[in-house]
Amino acid sequence: MTRFDLQGGDCDPDVFRVAAHEAGHAIATVLSGLQVLEIKIWWTSRTDFGGFVRTADYDTTDRDLLNGSLTTSMAGHEAEGLWLTRYQNFSSHRAALRTYRASCEHDLRLFREERRLGKALLTETAARARAHSQLIAHWHRVERLVDRLVRTRHLTTV
Numbered sequence: 001m002t003r004f005d006l007q008g009g010d011c012d013p014d015v016f017r018v019a020a021h022e023a024g025h026a027i028a029t030v031l032s033g034l035q036v037l038e039i040k041i042w043w044t045s046r047t048d049f050g051g052f053v054r055t056a057d058y059d060t061t062d063r064d065l066l067n068g069s070l071t072t073s074m075a076g077h078e079a080e081g082l083w084l085t086r087y088q089n090f091s092s093h094r095a096a097l098r099t100y101r102a103s104c105e106h107d108l109r110l111f112r113e114e115r116r117l118g119k120a121l122l123t124e125t126a127a128r129a130r131a132h133s134q135l136i137a138h139w140h141r142v143e144r145l146v147d148r149l150v151r152t153r154h155l156t157t158v
Ligand SMILES: [Zn+2]
Pocket: 004, 005, 006, 021, 025, 076, 077, 103, 104, 107
């Protein structure tokens, strides 16, 4: 079981940004043939907010699934960047990613741990690129999920 976490800190606790981050993980999970068990977001103050996506265990000897999971790890931050560029006036996706770099630290740790499980797996750059194009192709699903997440805060289906 994997949890993709995003923890609050000094950055703006924009609930839509958090929801977009978790929705990105969730949509990429499904597109990679993996299973989402739970998605949750919360915000109680400017410094206490966050979210996570919990996914089912999978066969880590399957290289395609492993690459899918690596892509999923990067999809939260990528979705956040796409959301900020579209709705919060960031000049570029790159600038948005840089500003909210802290929100992917946990994901990057998971990515590095998981990447040790196999050989010749996607690099961070390649996994990000794959997540990015998946999210653009399925952006309507990300938007729908953000909407549901913001309203319910907790989902067990995507
Ligand atoms: Zn994340």
